[in-house]
Amino acid sequence: MNRVHPFRVLRAKPLWIANGVIVGVLALLFTVFYVGANVDPAGHLRKLPVGLVDADKGAAADGKRIDLGARITESIEKSTAGGDKIDWKVMSEKEAKEELGKGKLYGALLVPADFSSSVTALSATTATADPVRPRLTVLTNQSAGSLGSSLARAATTTAAESASLQVGKELTARIPPAQQAKLPAAARVLLADPAAVTVEDGHPLDSHSGLGLTAFYYALVLVVCGMLAANVISGQVDHALGYTHNDMGPRRVHRPLLRATRVQTLAIATTLMAALSVLMGTLVLAGAVGIMGMDASHLPLLWLYSVAAIAVCGIGALTLLAVFGTPGMLLVTLVFIAMAVPTAGATTPLQALPDFYRFLAEFEPLRQITGGVRSILYYDAQGDAGLTRGWIMLAVGLGAACLFGFGVTRLYDRKGLHRVPEEDAVPTKAAVAAR
Template identity: 80%
Template sequence: MSGIHPFRVLRAKPLWMANGIITGVLALLFAVFYVGANIDPVGHMTKLPVGLVNADKGAGQVNLGAQITASIRKSTANGDKIDWKVMDERELKEELGEGKLFGALVVPADFTSSVTALTGTTTTGTPARPTLTVLTNQSAGSLGSGLARAATSQAAENASRQVGKELTARIGPAQAKLPAAARVLLADPAAVTVKDGHPLDSHSGLGLTAFYYALTLVVVGMLSANVISGQVDHALGYTHNDMGPRRLHRPLIRATRVQTLAISSTLMAGLSLVMGSLVMAGAVGIMGMDASHLPLLWLYSVCAVAVAGFGALTLLAVFGTPGMLVVTLVFIGMAVPTAGATTPIEALPGFYRFLAEFEPLRQITGGVRSILYYDAQGDAGLARGWVMMAAALVAAALFGFGVLGWYDRKGLHRIPVETTSAKPAVPA
């Protein structure tokens, strides 16, 4: 037994350097991923999908709604930040109900007739002001809906002023015959009203319950993988297990790396039934989260935990001790900013949009959002969620068992320093 005092290890430079590099890189990466993704959403916004509906029936040969929608589409004020999608009211309802739009601008059926009424010389009292309606969609993400609302409101106000200029120029000196209130309104004839285009229930977290529910599934899968991996190693006798003051060590059962991952994966598959059920019970049953399609939500929850857990087990098995850092970066560090729940994908820098194509949290969030907010429609993200989870499961299996099989063939076995049977556990 060495007589060196334990605190002497603090003098070892490699101890400080190794831990400093690892923790420093981790801190830097989390700052880059979290802050970098959200520092300038307006500046990075590209082609945010927003609906544009002209329901105006016109008056005679004049259709001001058509003029407004045409001018908005041709406007270069927003550059390529907004992707204006011209559609009718039925298409608008469908796409808002599938989360494909962050908002919309609607020109009502009586817009032209209401505007031209302002020029009538027989008008008495205060003329009724025409309206342009801005629709929001919090179910697609609060920040994205807010960005769409700001851009759409600005476009509506600009269009109103442009219509006012054209009307003023058209009637010319006849303005003097108009009532005072009509002359004031004529310069900016349309009022902009904001409405919720796809209302959510009160216990939907303003459109964020899908994200937090999906995050819970991923975190539960990730953390359970760490627990299962450690417990399997202990059961096989490769590691000890500290339980308070007691250190337990089982007799060694030699297992290949492939066999160890197979055992851990079997445990994960079985326990995901319990974990997925309890996540749903806690969120819906205890906390009262608004949810429908409960059998489908349960199945999706179980599968999401299992896939996230198996992916984490694979990384832990392949990379060993550094695997937990890799798991944390993949499932948390890179996943949360690219999930599209807080900042929309269209408002992320290009690198983060690339990550969002395959990051697991975004795919799982899309499926949960479809189940909770969009009547479990496949086009609303559920189909993509299932496909991407299946693809992730296959990729993880090929990567994990492929690399571990190569380890085993090369003789890179998990041989502990001490191979003798451990003595009965005694207080440490």
């Protein structure tokens, strides 16, 4: 008896071609999405929102009223040195604090109330030998993303230093040389560059907040749980209905075939996904907060949002698997991982991404979920800090998944595109008894 050795299958060209194309495309796409989005964030930076606060009350000098704070903010706002990289937003100190506390600003520059009076004092002949240097304060916001905060800090610090030099040049030009000679040496040095630039945290986070990244990683866990659960549930439902076998180590189990339409199969899997999302959401919250000690508040809301996010991601993944079959697994990986992570706006701000990635960010699930989690963890669950958008996009995603999934599978059923031939799908009495 001649028996063909199994390894002869390696001689089949279609096997090599099909697998080569699939893994090659995946490798290329992952590279494009991950590296392409982060290769030059500073070069792609555009309209990064940064606050510009003028709290200066002005001062009197030589019988005239001067307001150096207004001059600085106007100079920075109109400056074209940075092109359109920074979107300077002039606002009050209270408004800046509120915007920082909602993650809508990546940083801010604060001109203090005594700035003009402090600078004017440097040019007074009665100035002390050790004059007090006025300050310009750069406020950072790590809760909006560490990279975005760093980009805002660098741009704001540069703008503040340039403004200080410009003010120093104007003051020096206005003071006669004879009067400058009477100033203390320290005052003359500071007069050319009067302002000291200091950096402060504009929205401090708790110590167990991962420097503003716990929201992203928590949201990523929710998405991955939904995606992986969908793969598991899809396979187990097919096994329970008898469409596929189940390998448990060396043991192979195959159940009798039960007739089920594609719509019914998707409905069974969706029901399991919705129910098991409660378990997964509970365990994720317990693991992150209870075991790992992640700082979190509004725990009931965080639990509810976690369950909803896992359910929506899982049902979305089940839809792709039901509609596209085996290729659906690749689509799930691309949608929920490859395209999602670079466009989440957590590691790299959306304002520092190329236009194509900004487009993807409008509907990618991880970005929407991260915004909601960030609002709950960092911004006191304020709706306009990302939570409202998160809930809306979850609802839209669930509706789209259900319409697409059940609509297409119903179309398959109506056209007679059953998963097994009709005559093989009816279980015998012996098969039913065995179940």
